[in-house]
Amino acid sequence: MENQDTMVKLAINGGIAFGSKLNAKQLCVIAEHMSDNDELELTTFQQLYIEIPESQMELVKEKFKQVGLSVYLVGNYVKSLRTCNFCKGEEEEGMPVAKELNKRIAGKSVPFTLRPAYTGCPVGCGEPLVNDIGVMKVGEKYDLYLGGKAKGKDAQVGTLLMEQLAPEQLYEVVDHIIEIYTEQGKKREPFFKFVNRIGLEELKHLIN
Numbered sequence: 001m002e003n004q005d006t007m008v009k010l011a012i013n014g015g016i017a018f019g020s021k022l023n024a025k026q027l028c029v030i031a032e033h034m035s036d037n038d039e040l041e042l043t044t045f046q047q048l049y050i051e052i053p054e055s056q057m058e059l060v061k062e063k064f065k066q067v068g069l070s071v072y073l074v075g076n077y078v079k080s081l082r083t084c085n086f087c088k089g090e091e092e093e094g095m096p097v098a099k100e101l102n103k104r105i106a107g108k109s110v111p112f113t114l115r116p117a118y119t120g121c122p123v124g125c126g127e128p129l130v131n132d133i134g135v136m137k138v139g140e141k142y143d144l145y146l147g148g149k150a151k152g153k154d155a156q157v158g159t160l161l162m163e164q165l166a167p168e169q170l171y172e173v174v175d176h177i178i179e180i181y182t183e184q185g186k187k188r189e190p191f192f193k194f195v196n197r198i199g200l201e202e203l204k205h206l207i208n
């Protein structure tokens with residue numbers, strides 16, 4: 001009988017940089033792991049979905065990483081940070097902070113897929129107010145929004161939880177919020193519902 005390997009879905013992108021881009025080498029390595037009829041799914045969250053045989057997953061992940069691709073699991077995890085294009089420059093728009101935040105939170109296991117977004121100035125190209133956790137750089141510091149939802153009739157804009165946080169404060173608060181959601185969120189409870197249920201004041205109280 002034919003041995004059917006289970007397929008697993010991986011999310012990949014070129015990491016946090018100026019724009020959401022892939023280079024030729026990365027495209028070639030991705031194509032090497034696809035057969036003629038396979039399709040690559042382009043998501044709205046700056047990720048591509050590719051299906052890989054489970055038995056080859058670690059090997060493929062390593063090959064992707066060697067050409068600078070970032071690889072994430074798909075499912076009930078924190079997604080990689082959606083970002084703006086940092087049009088005014090890496091330092092001015094806080095790209096190192098976005099990278100560090102992504103490193104700390106992307107891939108964490110949570111009750112339901114969580115979408116964090118970052119934007120380098122109040123123009124808001126990274127759409128932080130319509131994602132679960134939104135970070136906006138304002139001046140030299142960072143404002144934090146929670147509970148935005150872009151889709152559906154119940155779409156809602158996120159609410160400002162804290163403003164003018166230094167980078168270390170931002171990392172700590174976001175880590176803590178994800179911890180609280182992981183511990184107190186119901187199974188498959190979307191983050192915006194969790195925020196609505198607990199309430200921002202109570203969340204602030206739990207963080208402090």
Ligand code: SF4
Nearest residue numbers: 084085087120121125
């Ligand atoms: S949010 Fe600001 S820094 Fe980022 S791409 Fe838009 S205008 Fe440029």
